[in-house]
Amino acid sequence: xxxxxxxxxxxxxxxxxxxxxxxxxxxxxxxxxxxxxxxxxxxxxxxxxxxxxxxxxxxxxxxxxxxxxxxxxxxxxxxxxxxxxxxxxxxxxxxxxxxxxxxxxxxxxxxxxxxxxxxxxxxxxxxxxxxxxxxxxxxxxxxxxxxxxxxxxxxxxxxxxxxxxxxxxxxxxxxxxxxxxxxxxxxxxxxxxxxxxxxxxxxxxxxxxxxxxxxxxxxxxxxxxxxxxxxxxxxxxxxxxxxxxxxxxxxxxxxxxxxxxxxxxxxxxxxxxxxxxxxxxxxxxxxxxxxxxxxxxxxxxxxxxxxxxxxxxxxxxxxxxxxxxxxxxxxxxxxxxxxxxxxxxxxxxxxxxxxxxxxxxxxxxxxxxxxxxxxxxxxxxxxxxxxxxxxxxxxxxxxxxxxxxxxxxxxxxxxxxxxxxxxxxxxxxxxxxxxxxxxxxxxxxxxxxxxxxxxxxxxxxxxxxxxxxxxxxxxxx
Numbered sequence: 001x002x003x004x005x006x007x008x009x010x011x012x013x014x015x016x017x018x019x020x021x022x023x024x025x026x027x028x029x030x031x032x033x034x035x036x037x038x039x040x041x042x043x044x045x046x047x048x049x050x051x052x053x054x055x056x057x058x059x060x061x062x063x064x065x066x067x068x069x070x071x072x073x074x075x076x077x078x079x080x081x082x083x084x085x086x087x088x089x090x091x092x093x094x095x096x097x098x099x100x101x102x103x104x105x106x107x108x109x110x111x112x113x114x115x116x117x118x119x120x121x122x123x124x125x126x127x128x129x130x131x132x133x134x135x136x137x138x139x140x141x142x143x144x145x146x147x148x149x150x151x152x153x154x155x156x157x158x159x160x161x162x163x164x165x166x167x168x169x170x171x172x173x174x175x176x177x178x179x180x181x182x183x184x185x186x187x188x189x190x191x192x193x194x195x196x197x198x199x200x201x202x203x204x205x206x207x208x209x210x211x212x213x214x215x216x217x218x219x220x221x222x223x224x225x226x227x228x229x230x231x232x233x234x235x236x237x238x239x240x241x242x243x244x245x246x247x248x249x250x251x252x253x254x255x256x257x258x259x260x261x262x263x264x265x266x267x268x269x270x271x272x273x274x275x276x277x278x279x280x281x282x283x284x285x286x287x288x289x290x291x292x293x294x295x296x297x298x299x300x301x302x303x304x305x306x307x308x309x310x311x312x313x314x315x316x317x318x319x320x321x322x323x324x325x326x327x328x329x330x331x332x333x334x335x336x337x338x339x340x341x342x343x344x345x346x347x348x349x350x351x352x353x354x355x356x357x358x359x360x361x362x363x364x365x366x367x368x369x370x371x372x373x374x375x376x377x378x379x380x381x382x383x384x385x386x387x388x389x390x391x392x393x394x395x396x397x398x399x400x401x402x403x404x405x406x407x408x409x410x411x412x413x414x415x416x417x418x419x420x421x422x423x424x425x426x427x428x429x430x431x432x433x434x435x436x437x438x439x440x441x442x443x444x445x446x447x448x449x450x451x452x453x454x455x456x457x458x459x460x461x462x463x464x465x466x467x468x469x470x471x472x473x474x475x476x477x
Contacts, residue, residue, distance in 0.1 A: 046074035048430055048477040049139035050081055050437050051120050052446060053111045056093030058467025060101045063153070064126035065093035070111065071465050074139055075476065079435040079448050081462045089131040090144040091124025093470065096153050096176050096186075100416075101469030102423040102441045103378060105176070106186075106233055107155035108218040108295045108363050110426070110473030114159045114169045117431075117477050119202060121171065123154040130154055130173055132202045139477065147204035151175035151192040152182050158228070159198060160221040170269050171196040171204070172228055174216035187239025187322065189215035193230055195269050207269040213256035214240070221266070222298035222306050227338055228264045228271065229308050231293035235260035236282040238320030258282065260293040261310050261336065263343050274341040279312065279334040279348040282320045288349070289314035289329045295363040298338070299370050301390040306338040307346065309388070311361045311375050325410050325417055330354060331361030333375060335391045346391030352377060352384045353398045356408035363426050368433030372454045374400060376438060381405035381422040383438065385454055401449055401456045403440070418442060423469075430476040435459070437476050444468040 050073040056065025068089040073081035095104040104125075111122040113135070120133045120141055128151070131144040153176030159169035173196070177189035193216070195207035214232030221228045234240065240257040256262070259276030280288050291312035298308050314329035316322055331352045336343040352358035352375050360378040366388070367373065375384045381403035385396040406421040423442035429451065430437070436456060438447035444466040450457040 045076060046139055047077050048075040049073060050075055050446065050474065050476045051111060052439060052466055053122060053471065053473040054093065054467055055104055055110070055472040056126070056470050058470050060095055060099050060470055063094055063096060065095055065470065068093045068122065068124050070120065070122060070133065070141060072139065072141055073462065075430065079450060079459050081446065081448065083465050084140050087133065087141045088144070089122045089124055089133070090146045091129040091131060092126030094125025094153055095470065096125065100418055102418060103362070103425050103472065104470050105153070105155040105472050106217055106294065107472070108426065109156045109158055111475050112157050112159065113475050113477060114198065115161055116168070118168060119198065120475065121157045121159060122473065123157055123173065125153045125155055128152060128154060130157060132198060132204065134202055145202045145204065147196065149173055149175050150194050150209040151178045153177060156216065156218045158219050158221050160225040162197065166200050167197050168200050169198045170221070170225065170266070171198045172219045172221060174219045174230060176215055178211070184239060186215060187234055187237040189234060191216045193219060193271060195271060197269060210271045210273065212262070214259065217294045218296040220296045220298055222338070223300050226266055227298065227306065228266055229296055229298060230262045230264065231296040231310055232260050233292040233294065234316065235278050235293070236290045236320050237316050260291045260312070261296065261308060261343070263338065265341065275343045277336055277343040277345065282318065284318055287318045289318060289323065290316040290320065291332070291334070292316065295375065297364060297366060299366060299388070303390045305390065307391040308336045308338060308343065309364065309373065310334050311364050313360045313362055328359040330356065330358045331377065333361065333386060333393055335393055337391050347393045350393050350395060352395065353380070357398055358384060365427060365429045365436070367429065367451060374427070374436060374456070376424045376427050378423055378425050378441065379406045379417070379421055381424045383424070383456060387454070396454055401458065403447070426472065426474045428474050428476040437474055439471060439474040441471055442469050444471070446474070
């Protein structure tokens, strides 16, 4: 999401053990309200659940964080949440974003669910593993099954149902970088995509791995399961020149290093790179910052075509170098139609705000009718709404929901730009389409919103069960 190790010198330091909230008192215990005051703690009233991941214990002191935990909430019909309890994933969290505690994996879908709601899947970025946790009838989670990945820092995971006997789903996982690119930092990172079969018993069977030219932020499998896209945050970054192989004589970068989104074909679980695209090339005459794509989905339009939809924080400068905080530009959304084995641009660089009101457009989710989607802007702590019509998108409301965000310029009183923001990061719309759940990455809170067509109604917040920073990932059933 943000290249903050280049943007600000700001560090959040928080202590959070598995059963402790962030506090000056190490003996403060994490309390889960089991009955919500109604005397019923058996989960029989729940219509679904929300799962949020701690990505460690709230501390920010290097790539490897503490034990990873998923906090489970029962979801009531009115959208409110009731804590069920925390479950260890069996791996460690990680921080690959410079140590300030907001969006530590720079990714979407750090946790997800299988599409039949049988398993919650999570990445353990500090352990280079993923976990599958079965969903029980009362929406609590069972013991995790753990699987190693091929490279450093798994940060996004998706699945698609399989019709093979004994197989629940195909699972794809992106890893932030390979070991040989780790020391070079975000500008030089190049990761991998791993393929696994998730068996009915929750165990994994490895299929293979594909190298990437960029640092991935998101993987998403298309309806029908024939395609997947991988979004990248450092497309066109100057650091990708180092060691690049220019097989087609293009000059500045290797083939693929400019691509913010890459299209893969899926055949029996294996991936084949088909095409890549970006909305903004390095050196563009408009001096537009390069897109750091994060939130991504593929949806089917009313015309029957598949469309890739990607959010774009505008961070790396037009020359490929990371910007200072004040050089951030308003983020955007871009879309491409999947035509056979290629990507055809439809709407490019549709702004998510203006004059610094939408600088970090980073996550998205669609309403049930797939005619509207919402985009969270992390630094501004707000949600923007967009219309969608066969790939054509338009901004409806840049402040469909608004919290407490960072100022447009670096404060002069010595505080950092992230001292005030709630940091709205990952979000998810419930299966019934009635509610949107927004994770506040610097507040330990989940915002609850009712969905009314193209608008949102604030319904309350759930606090007290998550650390105040270094969280990553939320999913709703």
